[in-house]
Each structure stands twice: as C-alpha cells, then as structure tokens.
Amino acid sequence: MEFSITEIAQLANLRLTKEEEAALAVDLESFLSLAAQMREPEEAARRAELPSVLRQDREQSSLPQEEALQNAPETRDGCFVLPRAIGGESHA
Amino acid sequence: MREPIPDSALALSRALSRRELSAREAALACLSRMEAREDELHAFLTVTREEALAAADRVDSRRAAGEELPPLAGVPMAVKDNLCTRGVRTTCGSRMLEHFVSPYDATAVARLREAGCPLLGKTNLDEFAMGCDTGASAFGPTANPVDPARVPGGSSGGSAAAVAAREALFALGSDTGGSVRQPAALCGVVGLRPTYGRISRYGLTGFAPSFDQIGLLTRTVEDCAAVLEAVAGFDPRDATSARVFSEGVLRAVGEGVRGLTIALVRESEEEASPGVRRELLRAVRCLESRGARVDELSLPFLRDMLPAYHILAAAEASSNLARFDGVRYGFRAPEAVSWQELIRESRSRGFGPEVKRRILLGTLALTKERYDACYGRASRIRAATGAALREALARFDLLLLPASPETAWRRGEKRSPVALYRSDLFAVPASMAGLPAVSVPFGAEQGLPVGMQLVGRAFEEAALLRAARALEEENA
Structure with missing residues (x-):
C-alpha cells in the first residue's frame, strides 16, 4: 500500500471504521492501478479559447436572513450555533 | 375509469389547448399512474400531489380566461432531487440532506413553473448523483419500468424511470459523466445533455461543477427540443451560463439528416456488448439510407478518458462537498462536543459509502505526492481529448456511438466500483469536452432497450436532435 487510508480520511474530515478502511483501501488501490494506465498526451493541447464574462459589481438583494438560516441545525439570535472551536479537541 | 392521456408532452399540450382535457385531469392521470406503479418502481422520493393540482388549476383558470399560454402549460413534470425546489425538500438522495428544504427554486425549475408545468414530485438518484444504477440512493433503489428486476441506470434513474413508466411527461435530470444519457438508454427514453452553459446550473447541487449540466428526459425527440427551449438561456446567477439563443431547435428537429456527416466511433464498436454493437451498425445503415454520410473515426484515447474523468470529478467532489460540515444546513451529529468532531462526525454519518469513496479518491488524487500523476495528468488528458474532439467535429457534424456499453443489468448483481x-x-467524451450529446432509444438486446448516442458541436443541439429524430422514426 503506497498510501495511508487513515491519513487520507483525516484530510477529508471523515472517520472510517476498520471495516470501511479495509474495503476503501482496496477500492482506491484498484482505482489507482487503473489510473496508472492513463497515457500522457503526446503534446500539450491548446485549451479552447473562452472569454471571461464578468458581471457588473453592483449590490443586489440576497436571501433574507430568516430563510438563509431555516435549514441550520441550531441557531440563536440570527446566528449559527457551534460547539467550542478553540479549547476543545486540537486541530488535526 | 379515466381516459389515458397522450404519451408525449407536445401531444398533451395540443390536447390541452384544444380543451380535450384539462390540466387537472392530466395531473390526476399522472398521479394515479404513480399510485399504480410507485410501490414497485420507487422512482420518486417526494410526491407533491397538492402542489401539482394547484398548479394545474391555475393553468386551467388562465386558459378559461382566454389567456395565451406557453406551449408546455399544464404538462406535468418530475424533477431530480438534486435540483432545488422552493418549499419542497431536496435530499440529493442523501441522509445528509434528508430534511433540507430549499429557500429558492433552481433556475431551470423556476422557468418550467413559469411555463405552467405542474411539479409532480422529486425523483430518486444515486447519492449526490454519484453512481450509475440509482442503487447508491440512501432511500433505496429504483427499478427499471421495462423490467423491474433490472436497474434503471443512473444517476438520474428516478427521472428516467418516471418518464418511461409514463408517471411524468418529462423530467429534469443532471449529467456529470453520463447521468442523463445512460439511464435514458437503459429505460428506453430520450436523454439530452445540452452544451455546458446552455442551461443555468443555479440551484443544481454541485458534484463536479466543471462537468455538471442539467439534462432532459423525455418520451420523444420533439419533446426534448420543446423542453430545452423552455429552460435554456443565460442566467446572471450562473457565471458559466452562456449568452446564446436557444430558439429554433424544435423547428429544426424534423429537417432530416440529408447532408450531415457523421463519424462512427470505431472503439465504441469494440467495447459494446454484441446486441448493442448490432444496433449501432443498424443505426449507421439507417442514417445512411436517409442521406447522411457516415465514416469511421478512431478515438484511441477513449479508454484514457474514463479514469481521467473519474479522477477529475472526484477531485472536484472532494472540494465541493467540503461545505457539508453540519453547521449551516444538513445533518448534524448532535453529541459532538468540539467543532472538529462536529464536522467529522456529521460527515461520517451523513454521507453514504459511494460518496465517501469518491471524496477519498479525490482527496488522494490531490495530495502532493499524487497530484501530477493523477490530477495533473487527468487534466492534460482532458485538454488533449477535448481538442481532439473539437478537431473531429470540425470534419464531421456529429459523432455516433452507443450511450452505454450494455443494456440494463440485474439489480443486486455484484459489481466492483x-x-x-x-x-x-x-458518455465521458462529451462530458470532458462540454459538448452536447443525446441518447435516443434505438432497438433492443434481448428485449431490453438500447440507446444510441450522438455528440455534436457546442451549441448545435439542433443538428443532434435532427439525427436523433431520424433514428426515432426508424425505431417507431
């Protein structure tokens, strides 16, 4: 195994059970061997020329606060409620 | 016993405008069809009966008042459950969004509502549109109406099944790497992935935004053109939506294929199942007999595109789905005591196995050690193959290949990811290059529908649908 599934899961902010780790490591491994067969293109291709279109930088209305918060699992006084961000578990 | 309603959206539209039936009767016919088939098919995750009837009643009263109505007014539709619908839950087939109710409509949905199409409900999909048989939905699989022991394809399997079972007259889906065309092929309906930018993606839950495009599932090619005209067009809310006109597609559909040059993709012949290959060659003869010129073309990089597509799409998904953190919307692990734990636990319990697999694959492909060999090479393949496809389409009007290498397989058949x-x-060539492609029912293999695919130049859906119409006539 050339990668650590535990590390990848940590980067992706996922917790995997031992069974999930074992199965997913096999899946990723078999996908990597498929990916290793990809041939490098012989010459660098020119990308399609697409012009960027920018909108006018003007103020516009957005969702009312009440609607923006309507799907939040927990809110208080118009804010999202979270557990402690500092002083809890240290950052990975 | 209620009279059956016409099969196609445009035929129903004509019947409605001649007042042979009311929009309410059309909606009721679809709803009773759903009552009869849904236990077996499970094409819908949410049924919006009251809303559909209210919308139908509004169309009927406007018609009674003598108002001029848009062509699709009163034609009931289904919408894939990764498209936001104001006031109706949008789950993306995921526990993560089981209770999510969007505060706004996707632009495509809004345009169809304005056109007077009653929304019958939201259709099943592989979780976050990641899958190809609708078996990766957190709410259970969908069955293929042609043979309920088989898969409907995916990820827009619910939309394809709803249209094939005549539960809805047409449906919206989304196509990242074939998620409209492949289920259309497996269920025997028409599936269009328009040019990237043709339809606004505002309100479509992103999976891999550089590939994602809203697509259409319809019973006929003409219906497809009519729905395209209703939903397409520039939208300031989607920075990638194009400022091009979308009128005239329906008018062009019947123009025939005389004078079109079409390339048969040789590698697709080698990779297809025997029955699909037979239908492919029959499609060549059909198009030739109607005046198109068909030559063979080799796309030797076809096999490289598949892993390249999956790496790029997974990489985009891994970044895109980082927004699901249990804070602003979606599932929250209630017992988490720290912010880090909240994010990790909410994601680990909210996402299903296929979504986790793709997030991990994308994360792996983006690590420093793998970046160049995975993401970098896949990007270079995308650029090179896109250029090769555009070059091929400078010589040919259309490319012809099957939509799927095989017909619908049995549900429960064990397959590795x-x-x-x-x-x-x-399906991935058109997705990689942002080109329009359509799957149209053409023949069968052992009684199961085969879908033939045409790929065209950017924003030339009309040529695509002309050829699709020719194949449809032959298939009738």
Whole structure:
C-alpha cells in the first residue's frame, strides 16, 4: 500500500471504521492501478479559447436572513450555533 | 375509469389547448399512474400531489380566461432531487440532506413553473448523483419500468424511470459523466445533455461543477427540443451560463439528416456488448439510407478518458462537498462536543459509502505526492481529448456511438466500483469536452432497450436532435 487510508480520511474530515478502511483501501488501490494506465498526451493541447464574462459589481438583494438560516441545525439570535472551536479537541 | 392521456408532452399540450382535457385531469392521470406503479418502481422520493393540482388549476383558470399560454402549460413534470425546489425538500438522495428544504427554486425549475408545468414530485438518484444504477440512493433503489428486476441506470434513474413508466411527461435530470444519457438508454427514453452553459446550473447541487449540466428526459425527440427551449438561456446567477439563443431547435428537429456527416466511433464498436454493437451498425445503415454520410473515426484515447474523468470529478467532489460540515444546513451529529468532531462526525454519518469513496479518491488524487500523476495528468488528458474532439467535429457534424456499453443489468448483481465506473465509458467524451450529446432509444438486446448516442458541436443541439429524430422514426 503506497498510501495511508487513515491519513487520507483525516484530510477529508471523515472517520472510517476498520471495516470501511479495509474495503476503501482496496477500492482506491484498484482505482489507482487503473489510473496508472492513463497515457500522457503526446503534446500539450491548446485549451479552447473562452472569454471571461464578468458581471457588473453592483449590490443586489440576497436571501433574507430568516430563510438563509431555516435549514441550520441550531441557531440563536440570527446566528449559527457551534460547539467550542478553540479549547476543545486540537486541530488535526 | 379515466381516459389515458397522450404519451408525449407536445401531444398533451395540443390536447390541452384544444380543451380535450384539462390540466387537472392530466395531473390526476399522472398521479394515479404513480399510485399504480410507485410501490414497485420507487422512482420518486417526494410526491407533491397538492402542489401539482394547484398548479394545474391555475393553468386551467388562465386558459378559461382566454389567456395565451406557453406551449408546455399544464404538462406535468418530475424533477431530480438534486435540483432545488422552493418549499419542497431536496435530499440529493442523501441522509445528509434528508430534511433540507430549499429557500429558492433552481433556475431551470423556476422557468418550467413559469411555463405552467405542474411539479409532480422529486425523483430518486444515486447519492449526490454519484453512481450509475440509482442503487447508491440512501432511500433505496429504483427499478427499471421495462423490467423491474433490472436497474434503471443512473444517476438520474428516478427521472428516467418516471418518464418511461409514463408517471411524468418529462423530467429534469443532471449529467456529470453520463447521468442523463445512460439511464435514458437503459429505460428506453430520450436523454439530452445540452452544451455546458446552455442551461443555468443555479440551484443544481454541485458534484463536479466543471462537468455538471442539467439534462432532459423525455418520451420523444420533439419533446426534448420543446423542453430545452423552455429552460435554456443565460442566467446572471450562473457565471458559466452562456449568452446564446436557444430558439429554433424544435423547428429544426424534423429537417432530416440529408447532408450531415457523421463519424462512427470505431472503439465504441469494440467495447459494446454484441446486441448493442448490432444496433449501432443498424443505426449507421439507417442514417445512411436517409442521406447522411457516415465514416469511421478512431478515438484511441477513449479508454484514457474514463479514469481521467473519474479522477477529475472526484477531485472536484472532494472540494465541493467540503461545505457539508453540519453547521449551516444538513445533518448534524448532535453529541459532538468540539467543532472538529462536529464536522467529522456529521460527515461520517451523513454521507453514504459511494460518496465517501469518491471524496477519498479525490482527496488522494490531490495530495502532493499524487497530484501530477493523477490530477495533473487527468487534466492534460482532458485538454488533449477535448481538442481532439473539437478537431473531429470540425470534419464531421456529429459523432455516433452507443450511450452505454450494455443494456440494463440485474439489480443486486455484484459489481466492483471500478466495474461500475466502466458504465460511463461512452458518455465521458462529451462530458470532458462540454459538448452536447443525446441518447435516443434505438432497438433492443434481448428485449431490453438500447440507446444510441450522438455528440455534436457546442451549441448545435439542433443538428443532434435532427439525427436523433431520424433514428426515432426508424425505431417507431
């Protein structure tokens, strides 16, 4: 195994059970061997020329606060409620 | 006993405007069809009966008042459950969004509501549109109406099944790497992935935004053109939506294929199942007999595109789905005591196995050690193959290949993830290059529908649908 599934899961902010780790490591491994067969293109291709279109930088209305918060699992006084961000578990 | 309603959206539209039936009767006919079939099919995750009837009643009263109505007014539709619908839950087939109710409509949905199409409900999909048989939905699989023991394809399997079972007259889906064309092929309906930018993606839950495009599932090619005209067009809310006109597609559909040059993709012949290959060659003869010129073309990089597509799409998904953190919307692990734990636990319990697999694959492909060999090479393949496809389409008007290498397989058949990914083999070229492509029912293999695919130049959906119409006539 050339990668650590535990590390990848940590980067992706996922917790995997031992069974999930074992199965997913096999899946990723078999996908990597498929990916290793990809041939490098012989010459660098020119990308399609697409012009960027920018909108006018003007103020516009957005969702009312009440609607923006309507799907939040927990809110208080118009804010999202979270557990402690500092002083809890240290950052990975 | 209620009279059956016409099969196609445009035929129903004509019947409605002649007042042979009311929009309410049309909606009721679809709803009773759903009552009869849904236990077996499970094409819908949410049924919006009251809303559909209220919308139908509004159309009927406007018609009674003598108002001039848009062509699709009163034609009931289904919408894939990764498109936001104001006031109706949008789950993306995921526990993560089981209770999510969007505060706004996707632009495509809003345009169809304005056109007077009653919304019957939201259709099943592989979780976050990641899959090819609708078996990866957190709310259970969908069955293929042609043979309920088989898969409907995916990820827009619910939309394809709803249209094939005549539960809805047409449906919206989304196509990242074939998620409209492949289920359309497996269920025997028409599936269009328009040019990237043709339809606004505002309100479509992103999976891999550089590939995602809203697509259409319809019973006929003409219906497809009519729905395209209703939903397409520039939208300031989607920075990638194009400022091009979308009128005239429906008018062009019947123009025939005389004078079109079409390339048969040789590698697709080698990779298809025997029955699909037979229908492909029959499609060549059909198009030739109607005056098109068909030549062979080799796309030797076809096999490289599949892993390249999956790496790029997974990389985009891993970044895109980082927004699901249990804070602003979606599932929250209630017992988490720290912010880090909240994010990790909410994601680990909210996402299903296929979504986790793709997030991990994308994360792996983006690590410093793998970046160049995975993401970098896949990007270079995308650029090179896109250029090669555009070059081929400078010589030919259209490319012809099957929409899927095989017909619908049995539900419950054990397949590895990598084997399932192969189902997208013929669909990814158009996705990689942002080109329009359509799957149209053409023949069968052992009684199961085969879908033929045409790929065209950017924003030339009319040529695509002309050829699709020719194949449809032959298939009738």
